[in-house]
Amino acid sequence: MQPLEYILAGMQAVIFGPAAFELLGVPIPLTLVMVFAGVVTGILVGATPGLAGPMAMAISLPILISFFGYNVEALLPVLGFLIGIMKGATLGGAVPAILFNTPGTPDAYMTTLDGYPLTQRGQSRKALKVAHLSSVSGDTFSDIALFVCAPFVALMVERHLDFPEKTALLILSLSFIAAVIGGSPGKGLISVALGLIAVFIGGGEDFYPRLSLGTDALAGGFSIMTAILGVLIVGAVLKEYEDLWHRSNLSGARERIVDHGDQRLTRAEVLRIAPYIGQSSLVGTIIGALPGIGTTLAAALGYQLGRARYVRRRPEGAPAFGEGAIEGVAATEAANSSVSGSNLIPVLGLGIPGNAAAVFIILATDSIGGFTPGPSVFRFSESVVNTELVLVFGLFTAMLFANLVNWTFGGAFMRAATVMVRVPKRTLLPVVLLLTFTAVYAQEPSMESLWFTLGFGILGYLMRKVDMSPLPFVIAFVLGGSLENSARQAFSATGGDPYFLFSSWISIIFLAGSVVTVVLALRQKRTNSTRA
């Protein structure tokens, strides 16, 4: 098959795939229905303070797998739904930030700075329109970067990296994530080490399940669902509940929003915010492609760069950044939304997840089977059809459709999602917890798995409590098996050379990069501490 035929086959897999139902005799493709449902769910979840896109992805994944089963046909509908959530949540996160000064997702914090003053001036609908336009533009830009860059990254990796280099690349990714997340390389490394230890329990190639302390409970190891849902979701619920205990539940009583004046977004205003959207989209896309950095930094950087630009070009009489400038909302929303496409570059190109949302994409493909994200996916084989490549183009088609939904209906859904801000957290969080347990049980029907989930939840709570990010733990847990397998294969391939990691310049550069990343992060931390 030629490259163009692969693209067409991917589009056909979505459009002419299994139908969900018929409308006036026309079959409606299941994948598109799932993408649509995912986007709507994502917007609702993003608009609910205390919930986040990865939470909804985590809960829905096991239920979707139970429904669709473990076959290749399930991949596109399940991944379509997850991607829909991912995209919808970044859009929905702006709603409570603008209307109630409460960021729905952490990356929407910067949106409050200008979004809420706009609401106070009676311009909330205009602010939502700016957020919608900027968010969807950033997201679309990022997706285009993904479509162009992922195949090149994958082909370069496939051409130049063998087992020792791939092992060194995994080490570099883990050290990078440990160093940049949470602001403490020491805690990041501890988090990575905990994730690796947890995934190595009960595994190995010997008859005896290692590190199992001779118990049956540990002999099978911890399943990926119990560990990840425990640390990410149960841990977050426990921490949120503790925060609720500190302050009164603000979700119940909200001030009334009164809009006045022209709420339309004029052509002149669109032209005014366009450069800010472009600048932030570029920043967010670059940051999204690096594992572990995430949307919050993208939003902060986009906002800062936007502010610097605004100082030079501020129209006379226009409010400053932080006082209700539409350019501020545009800069933040474009930056945090443009992370979502490019963060799939390391996932699809290298098989390495860069953030929590990407972890669930990997988890879905791992659980369902028939698709292993990584460089081999992008092999444009002419003689034999590479079904994984067809799936990738199907996935890209689903992403484009999700963007289309966001462009066309996203604004209306954003306005409708304002009702979610009034759901009391005190009731919502236990429901999330019960749903998480139900989802884990759907995947692994044994009460033991629920106890493990609770145990990992306590670990996740303690990590958050001591300011240690649980994300390095999760990514190390996901990559631990690949790291060990890759090291085993590299060791065998080099004929048992103990210095296999130093067998080529590329792997030496990757290893040096791992050390340099941690050392630089440590120096940065010490410099910041001294200044403080």
Next chain:
Amino acid sequence: MYRLNIYIGSGAVLFALVGLFLWVPQDTGTGLVVQVRRQVTIGDAFAPTIAFSLMAIGGALLLIEQRQHTSIKVPLAPFLHTAALVAVIAFGLLLMRHAGPGLLFVAEGFGGTDTEYRLLRETFPWKYIGYFLGGVTMIGGMASLSAGRLQARTALIAVAVTMGLIALVDVPFDDLLLPPNGDY
């Protein structure tokens, strides 16, 4: 004021040393490398040794980071609140696991039935008893604990939400088992 990060760093180094010198050597089937038919391969102890070494490095780095500046104030009260929360969740899970078989045992005592739970796990009302009671306990207990008082409204919400989840999760999906029915 707690020198929390110093404790975390020291704890990590200590845990790593225990792992490296006690747990890994005593609890793995093969060493760092293993020779099988004249071919040397990586043993099962290799990967955990690397993980514990990383833990030691992380702990040491944290101690270095904290040489000048410490630390976070950690009051005890929130921990106690979370411990109570975990106790409510654990009680909910226990109810989920044992309520159905327990009620069946009582029913047997009164001569109501002589069938074992495994045969009833897919029939109404047995398939829902554990999930319903455990779910109501979790939602109602957590919400009440957070509010600091028991309210009839909270209990009603817990009942309604749990029934809603049963309708959402169990009714449309035939293959999906609610806890604890997969254990039987």
